[in-house]
Amino acid sequence: MNRRFLLVAGLALVSGCATAAPRVLSELEPLYSASAGREALTIRVASNGCTKKEDFSFFVERKGEAMTLAFGRKRLDPCRSFAMGHTDLTFSYEELGVTQRTPLFLLNPLAAWTGPGSWVRR
Numbered sequence: 163m164n165r166r167f168l169l170v171a172g173l174a175l176v177s178g179c180a181t182a183a184p185r186v187l188s189e190l191e192p193l194y195s196a197s198a199g200r201e202a203l204t205i206r207v208a209s210n211g212c213t214k215k216e217d218f219s220f221f222v223e224r225k226g227e228a229m230t231l232a233f234g235r236k237r238l239d240p241c242r243s244f245a246m247g248h249t250d251l252t253f254s255y256e257e258l259g260v261t262q263r264t265p266l267f268l269l270n271p272l273a274a275w276t277g278p279g280s281w282v283r284r
Contacts, residue, residue: 191235192273202254209249212241228265
């Protein structure tokens with residue numbers, strides 16, 4: 163009986179997480195790329211020409227020996243360039259509050275860069 167209860171409780175928990183996941187992912191900024199360097203992590207994001215590092219916030223959470231990391235946009239890019247593009251933002255590991263050798267799991271969705279205007283925020 164305990165096994166059945168545990169199984170039902172586990173399934174209910176998983177189904178609850180699955181329904182909440184799309185809302186959470188829609189709040190995270192889609193990235194064109196992420197690159198872990200020796201001193202810093204660089205992300206490539208959509209930009210109309212005015213996107214700055216200060217326009218983003220990040221959230222780091224320890225999960226066992228690894229860390230999960232998520233980036234979100236605080237302010238929209240107000241510029242109106244002819245062709246939308248992208249920009250690279252670099253965050254040092256010190257800024258992120260992690261060491262260089264800490265395994266990081268990035269939670270943001272990845273979007274393919276297919277040229278100007280390839281990502282339009284809805």
